[in-house]
Amino acid sequence: xxxxxxxxxxxxxxxxxxxxxxxxxxxxxxxxxxxxxxxxxxxxxxxxxxxxxxxxxxxxxxxxxxxxxxxxxxxxxxxxxxxxxxxxxxxxxxxxxxxxxxxxxxxxxxxxxxxxxxxxxxxxxxxxxxxxxxxxxxxxxxxxxxxxxxxxxxxxxxxxxxxxxxxxxxxxxxxxxxxxxxxxxxxxxxxxxxxxxxxxxxxxxxxxxxxxxxxxxxxxxxxxxxxxxxxxxxxxxxxxxxxxxxxxxxxxxxx
Amino acid sequence: xxxxxxxxxxxxxxxxxxxxxxxxxxxxxxxxxxxxxxxxxxxxxxxxxxxxxxxxxxxxxxxxxxxxxxxxxxxxxxxxxxxxxxxxxxxxxxxxxxxxxxxxxxxxxxxxxxxxxxxxxxxxxxxxxxxxxxxxxxxxxxxxxxxxxxxxxxxxxxxxxxxxxxxxxxxxxxxxxxxxxxxxxxxxxxxxxxxxxxxxxxxxxxxxxxxxxxxxxxxxxxxxxxxxxxxxxxxxxxxxxxxxxxxxxxxxxxxxxxxxxxxxxxxxxxxxxxxxxxxxxxxxxxxxxxxxxxxxxxxxxxxxxxxxxxxxxxxxxxxxxxxxxxx
Numbered sequence: 001x002x003x004x005x006x007x008x009x010x011x012x013x014x015x016x017x018x019x020x021x022x023x024x025x026x027x028x029x030x031x032x033x034x035x036x037x038x039x040x041x042x043x044x045x046x047x048x049x050x051x052x053x054x055x056x057x058x059x060x061x062x063x064x065x066x067x068x069x070x071x072x073x074x075x076x077x078x079x080x081x082x083x084x085x086x087x088x089x090x091x092x093x094x095x096x097x098x099x100x101x102x103x104x105x106x107x108x109x110x111x112x113x114x115x116x117x118x119x120x121x122x123x124x125x126x127x128x129x130x131x132x133x134x135x136x137x138x139x140x141x142x143x144x145x146x147x148x149x150x151x152x153x154x155x156x157x158x159x160x161x162x163x164x165x166x167x168x169x170x171x172x173x174x175x176x177x178x179x180x181x182x183x184x185x186x187x188x189x190x191x192x193x194x195x196x197x198x199x200x201x202x203x204x205x206x207x208x209x210x211x212x213x214x215x216x217x218x219x220x221x222x223x224x225x226x227x228x229x230x231x232x233x234x235x236x237x238x239x240x241x242x243x244x245x246x247x248x249x250x251x252x253x254x255x
Numbered sequence: 256x257x258x259x260x261x262x263x264x265x266x267x268x269x270x271x272x273x274x275x276x277x278x279x280x281x282x283x284x285x286x287x288x289x290x291x292x293x294x295x296x297x298x299x300x301x302x303x304x305x306x307x308x309x310x311x312x313x314x315x316x317x318x319x320x321x322x323x324x325x326x327x328x329x330x331x332x333x334x335x336x337x338x339x340x341x342x343x344x345x346x347x348x349x350x351x352x353x354x355x356x357x358x359x360x361x362x363x364x365x366x367x368x369x370x371x372x373x374x375x376x377x378x379x380x381x382x383x384x385x386x387x388x389x390x391x392x393x394x395x396x397x398x399x400x401x402x403x404x405x406x407x408x409x410x411x412x413x414x415x416x417x418x419x420x421x422x423x424x425x426x427x428x429x430x431x432x433x434x435x436x437x438x439x440x441x442x443x444x445x446x447x448x449x450x451x452x453x454x455x456x457x458x459x460x461x462x463x464x465x466x467x468x469x470x471x472x473x474x475x476x477x478x479x480x481x482x483x484x485x486x487x488x489x490x491x492x493x494x495x496x497x498x499x500x501x502x503x504x505x506x507x508x509x510x511x512x513x514x515x516x517x518x519x520x521x522x523x524x525x526x527x528x529x530x531x532x533x534x535x536x537x538x539x540x541x542x543x544x545x546x547x548x549x550x551x552x553x554x555x556x557x558x559x560x561x562x563x564x565x566x567x568x569x570x571x572x573x574x575x576x577x578x579x580x581x582x
Binding site: 004007011014015018019083085086087088090091092093094095096097 | 307308309329332333335337339340341342343344345346347348352356357359360361362404
């Protein structure tokens, strides 16, 4: 199985590296937020009551990295739909290769790609803007982004395989992603001081909120807070369930 | 090589059950080149996908390459090659790396996969294309690459789904030669699906005709055609001689379905070429001159027409249940 996972991973990786333009296009959105939106937040954080502690860059950068993972990994199923259409997935499913390896090789590629993009965003935020964070916080962020990417791309592949439709897939994703994005406090943190009670209440049900909060806590250097623990547990559960769903879907006979 | 009994598959579409394959029995011996002929939507691909472990049958059982399909699908996968209809290479990938990857997915070492890839490239006229992205290949080259991908682990049994669909005539003839060589030079058992009559006719030892999810006939192309009541003979005569010619034609030994047209008399006999001398002598004796003479041997389309009451081309039109499914 590790050998087969490696085979699928390296093939997916070499195809990705052959088209680095896509990796750059994926970076465009967070970079634009950083440059065109980040400076706005600087004053707002200082003068608006209810904002979480930390500088605006400590609030925005981790959120942008999560947004990157959210949008980058959610659409990976498109690639699988193309492979299905071309018969390339069928061709692999007819070999004795483990179905789990077919999934894991792909999601590991996606995770590596997302982590590389996240690193570029971090470097940019450190060099161009006033981001301050410890090495530990950066390492933890990258680990969490990797897990998030594993979770989201597993779900994306499973959903693509379930739907088998290049029309329905983006329609469902776009419908789901916007509320997830808004309710996770990525753009403006949803705190008790800023949001009305009901909005704050709903946002607590969004697992991504806890992941964003955990990353912000780690950027502030608060490694012992509840936020970090809750976020890590939520992320861990989300990743485990998503990969499990992915493996089960890939193993289904008529997948 | 293949033994299937009562293989059936029902799909659920919007709460309704659609029987794509309804109880197929089939036997394929080692070394045979068997064609699965039927219109699009007849259940060919579904049957193939069941035999290649891609979907599980709703009922029935099968042994493929000596392995039970239900209890050991991975064992079946190890022993068979499958060339899907759409091919299977990614446009951006390179020829050499796709073949190597496929070999490694079958458990070959990197060196073995490369060696095997080089041998197959030689055999299938793909030599020198190693570094080419697949999207730059011609249609015929792509199909040969697809076949190479299916043969990389040297299976004793290979399934080809519509191998020559959408190929130009020259590439088709070339691919047929490669498919024949598969069996002739390497003893590989070949099971292919096709909706081309000429392909089934000229390529296959044996043809299984499938319609509406069930096998309606099987046998060698010659034996199937012999089931249709013989060759068609058409004699052209002057309109004034039509009545007399019809009489004479009816007296030809074995003549059947005699029909009188405006300028011709048509009838069927088991062997048209044997019946001609007798017919011509009789017409000569009656002083009737022929303006034209035509003997037409039955095609597999006639077989299909006899079996199902419609031609293969008519059968390609969506039938009622399929139209419903699309809606």
